[in-house]
Amino acid sequence: MQTRMVRSFQGLLLIGMFIFFASKAANGQLTWYINSRFIPLTIFGTIFLAVLAQVIFSEVKRLRREQETGHDHDHAPAPMNLWFMLLPLLIGVFIPARPLDSSAFATKGFNTNSPLVSADTSAQIFETDSEERNVLDWIKLYNYEANTAQFEGQKASVIGFVYFDETLSEGQFFVSRFVVSCCAADGFAIAMPAEWSEAATLEQDSWVLVKGTIKSVMLNDKVVPMIVAETIQPVPVPNQPYLYP
């Protein structure tokens, strides 16, 4: 009886994990946790969890048969191992999902000029239309191009969340994104300043589409790109809240 109960619990946990992963895949929230290039592997893992649940439930059936004939040779896993698997499910159910935002800045910090990718990729960004560049592209460009004056006056259109910081003057805020290589654990924030007369009406961490022109400014002794905003419109959290290096 004991073994069968443990096995049934194990089967239920596998189903629970399957539902957790499948629902995250279905509502698009996997990208809140991992870089999208791992999604195919995660989908494979999700299907495999269902296969394992099936194997465990057929084991429960087999145990019932064997018990009737007096055999019981199964080694059930230690119940303690099973209880631990409840933790991610509980966290997933009871703490509302939220992608990394400015509340992570306190420990993860944020950067306005991180040397993120080797210089050769900046050539590609250089060729893309200025309105196609995202926050990361602009920061890379300013890192690797010696002559930043050439970007001044270019049209820019970037999406990010709003972050107010005391290093900026009134009417200015940061447009920020997290950059994730693997999962949220390695995420780090990047930000470019923006200037808008009505900046005070914006809410911290709200997602916005900022359109305007680029102006080079000095921030912490470095030249960084700033958007002088013409229009700002609120947008929903993008399908991929993080940028990938």
Add this chain to the structure above:
Amino acid sequence: MMPAGFFTWLWDRLNVFATVFLGIFVEAVPYLLLGTLASGLVEVFLDRDQMSKWVSGRPVASAVSGALMGMIFPVCECGVVPLTRRLFHKGLPLSAGISFLLAAPVLNPIVIFSTAAAFGWGQMLFWRMGLSLLIAVVTGLIFSVEKEADNVLRPSLTFFHEHDHAHDEDLPSFLEKIRKALLITADEFFEMGRYLILGAVLAAALQTFISQSVLLTLGSGPVLSVLIMLGLAILLSICSTVDAFVALGFVGTFSFGSVLSFLVFGPMVDIKSVMMYSQVFKKRSVIYIVAIPFMISLLSGLIFNYVQP
């Protein structure tokens, strides 16, 4: 009475914790499943006689071949732990198993290509692979002194004992073998998952409450910068398949030697892998498995910092 601001602060911390924790968990689960599946298949399809035919008894040859086995079994640091334990159970010598454990997460085709994608086919790739091989072989050789595997390994419940097979009158069919392999996969997934979860909780808690930016601003000086990168490798607990892209973010702030030590040490030791080691190895062995790579990574980081600052 607590100010309302405190609860907002706490709620924000909790949200960061949940996202980072689930990030590590969601990322690691498929890799852990692949590792435990490999372990289940090894259990049912590989017998001890075959193993002894493949593996050399001489310590150096056995440690080197163990370190290069990752080219055939491309696993990362979550999957390698259950697989190594299973191979030990099948009679793999300690020296080969330990060097496989340490080298496989780096010396495999996936990581070679991801490192090359980040740093190009140059010095960083060469030294990362070379030093990982060196550390794995040295640690493997140190373990080859110990002849009794039971002094190094902890006993496990997921090993089927002989009496399990006694009532299978004929040789088990192929489907029966697959069923058994999947049963082992499921059990080991929970057994190792427990330590993965513990490690992810710790790593997420540290990331929620300890400021990385403070750590990074400390990062100057040839000695301190290496120590900080080694600390960061432990703290971040990133999968070896992508850590090269993360390391790229530190180039410029940190010297070549410091980033190299991050790339060599990180796949061998981080919070979640140490948790998983502690389930497979006895405490004294875990200390060796952590300390030897730490010392060699530190030393090589220092040498590079002084030779090419």
